[in-house]
Amino acid sequence: MLEQLEDIGGAAQPLLEVKGLVKHFPVGGGLFARKKMVQAVDDVSFTVAKGETVGIVGESGCGKSTTARLLMQLMPRNAGDIVFDGQLVGEAMSLRELRRAMQMVFQDSYASLNPRLTIEESIAFGPKVHGMGDTEARTLARDLLTKVGLRPETFANRYPHEVSGGQRQRVNIARALALNPRLVILDESVSALDKSVEAQVLNLLMDLKREFGLTYLFISHDLNVVRYISDRVLVMYLGQVVELGPVDAVWDSPAHPYTQALLAAMPASDPDRRTEVAPITGDPPNPIDPPSGCRFHTRCTFCEAVCESTVPKLSDALTEGHQAACHMVIPGSGHSRAPAAETAA
Incomplete structure (x- = not known):
């Protein structure tokens, strides 16, 4: 077949x-x-x-x-x-x-x-x-x-x-x-x-x-x-794709803060690994009037000025085929945690 x-x-x-x-x-x-x-x-x-x-x-x-x-x-x-x-x-x-x-x-x-x-x-x-x-x-x-x-x-x-x-x-x-x-x-x-x-x-x-x-x-x-x-997983937030990649890559090295929060919120059977601090706070914004820039910036602990003004595009994260829509993984995006922009040879 x-x-x-x-x-x-x-x-x-x-x-x-x-x-x-x-x-x-x-x-x-x-x-x-x-x-x-x-x-x-x-x-x-x-x-x-x-x-x-x-x-x-x-x-x-x-x-x-x-x-x-x-x-x-x-x-x-x-x-x-x-x-x-x-x-x-x-x-x-x-x-x-x-x-x-x-x-x-x-x-x-x-x-x-x-x-x-x-x-x-x-x-x-x-x-x-x-x-x-x-x-x-x-x-x-x-x-x-x-x-x-x-x-x-x-x-x-x-x-x-x-x-x-x-x-x-x-x-x-x-x-x-x-x-x-x-x-x-x-x-x-x-x-x-x-x-x-x-x-x-x-x-x-x-x-x-x-x-x-x-x-x-x-x-x-x-x-x-x-x-x-x-085999692969697609993470959505407020109507948009924020991360996409092989399931093991996303679980082992989540690149988007929203994905990190979702995984941190998973219940653990080990009592020593209990979640004591909420990994994400607040409710999702109103989809009638979503935030400008990155739609997750209102709940993100890594939010900077570029996150509020510019919409991030899906970009390669750590491995091939693993993408995230986050300014922290886009080279030269203006975020303090972003990798340096590649210079032309």
């Missing part, structure tokens, strides 16, 4: 490329008053290579789920391009084609399923919409139930309310795989599960990735889960 994926468009070409994605939501405003805009996603760019898992982390309201819904075309974007395996979504690639190639598993396992359809009917629904016969679609549904660890003879004719949360999420994963997608977006797909069930679903996802040659975009608040399942 992986060989087939590499043959389509070339192995070096990213499976998903996002360029300058923007989504602003209008709020308030009367008849004559000017409407204000919530800057939910503001100039987000990243790539996802074939066969890898990219994790997206950040506080609530940073734009993670909005980004996922924009990729799935569940809401219109204000600006930006989405390129799937070399095809521009909306022009060279239709929405119907995108739905076959990209699927999503949502956080709420119960709300994601039609309560009037049996589990077998829910999984078979998508393939039938795309032209598969009823008998073939039901056979596929039962095969996928087996793949996700649910016995078809037990679960196929049950309704969503008759199974547990972990079992419902397995059904949603089977439903996402029914169209044989190449990319699966997992939006907080294990956050509502208890830890034992969460571990089972995570291991299932990794097994399915190997078996079907899948690529994952994994969104979660749980940093331990992200490190376990991801």
